[in-house]
Amino acid sequence: MKKIMIINGPNLNLLGKREPEIYGSLTFQDYFETLKSKYPSIELSYYQSNVEGELINKLHEVGFSFDGVVLNAGAYTHTSIGIGDAIKGIETPVVEVHISNTFSREEFRHQSYISPNAKGVILGFGMQSYELAIQSF
Template sequence: MELPLVYVLNGPNLNMLGMRQPKIYGNATLDDVEQICIQNAEQLEIAIDFRQTNDEGELVSWIQECRGKAKGIIINAGAYSHTSIAVLDALLSVELPVIEVHISNIYRRESFRHHSYVSHAATGIICGLGLQGYALALAAMADLILEEDN
C-alpha cells in the first residue's frame, strides 16, 4: 500500500535555523526539523517530501507540483507568509488541505508579521510552539487525510 504523500515546504532563511536569532528560533537546525518530520511521519504512516528554498518562484512551483500528487501541504513560508500573494494563489489553486506553521508566535512579534497571506489558504495554523509545531501539523494532517478518505 502506498502511503499518502504530504509536502513539508519551508521558505526563506529557514536554512539558517540554529544560527539565525536563536532567542527567537532556538538552536535546532533545519536538519533537526527534517528528522522530527521523518520520525513523526513514520509513526503516522504518511510519506513526506521535505524541502526548503529561499526563492519565491521555486516555492510556488513546488506548491503547484503538489496538485494530483500530494494529499496535503504543511508550509512554513517564512517571510513570504507576510508578503506573497503568489504563494497564496498557488496554495488556493492546488485545492489541498494546508497547514501553516511558524516556529515563533508571529502575533507577539513585529506588527507586519501579524498578517499572513498563507493563512487565507490554510485549513489550520500552528505558531509559537517551536519545532513541535511541525509534529503537531503532521498529526493534524494525518487526521485530515483520514477524514477525507472515509
C-alpha cells in the same frame, strides 16, 4: 501511505544558527530526521527555498498528488499574494506553520496572505508546530 510535503521558505535554511533565542539551536534537517523516525507510516518529504517562485512551483508540483502540505513561508507569509494564490489554486490542503508566535513580534508579521487559503494555522510552538500540522492530516 499518506504523503506529506514540508515546505520552508526564506532564511529557514539558517535554523540552528539564526536568532537561536527565537528559533532554537536545532537545524531543520536534524528535526526532519526525527519527524521521519516518529512517523514511519507517513511518507514525509522536505523542500526549502529562499526564492518565492520556487516555492510556488513546488506547491504546483505537489498540490494535486500529496495528501497534505505543511508550509512555513517565512517572511513571504506577510508579502506574497502569489503564494496565497498558489494555495488557493491547488487541491492539496495546506497547513500554515510558524515557529514563533508571529503576533508577539513586529506588527507587519500579524498579516498573512497564506491563512485565508490554508486548512489551518499553527504558530508559536517552536519546531513542534510542524508535528502538530502533520497530526492534522
